[in-house]
Amino acid sequence: MKKxxxxxxxxxxxxxxxxxxxxxxxxxxxxxxxxxxxxKMTLEADESKLDDILTAAQNAVKKVERGCxxxx
Numbered sequence: 306m307k308k309x310x311x312x313x314x315x316x317x318x319x320x321x322x323x324x325x326x327x328x329x330x331x332x333x334x335x336x337x338x339x340x341x342x343x344x345k346m347t348l349e350a351d352e353s354k355l356d357d358i359l360t361a362a363q364n365a366v367k368k369v370e371r372g373c374x375x376x377x
Contacts, residue, residue: 306352311376312344312366320370327365333358346375 315321318341328337328346333354338347350358359375366373 306355307347307349308355309345309347312339312346313374313376314370314372315339315341315344316370316373317341320373323369324366324373327369328362331358331361331365334362337362 312321321339321341324346325337325339328334328339328348333351335349335351336347337349339345340347346362348358348362359377363375366375
């Protein structure tokens with residue numbers, strides 16, 4: 306399942322690349338793309354694990370940039 310989420314307080318393209326790499330490693334994630342310019346994340350993941358994946362993704366985002374959030 307492919308879904309797009311808004312990102313809040315994403316400050317740099319380098320941070321977006323780090324987040325993308327970390328989220329891509331989460332179990333159940335097929336692909337992740339984060340656009341710094343659009344402030345959006347496109348996530349392709351196993352629908353049955355989506356809530357757990359989003360929680361893990363939010364934790365990965367906060368490790369890179371503390372004030373950044375994924376808006377559901």
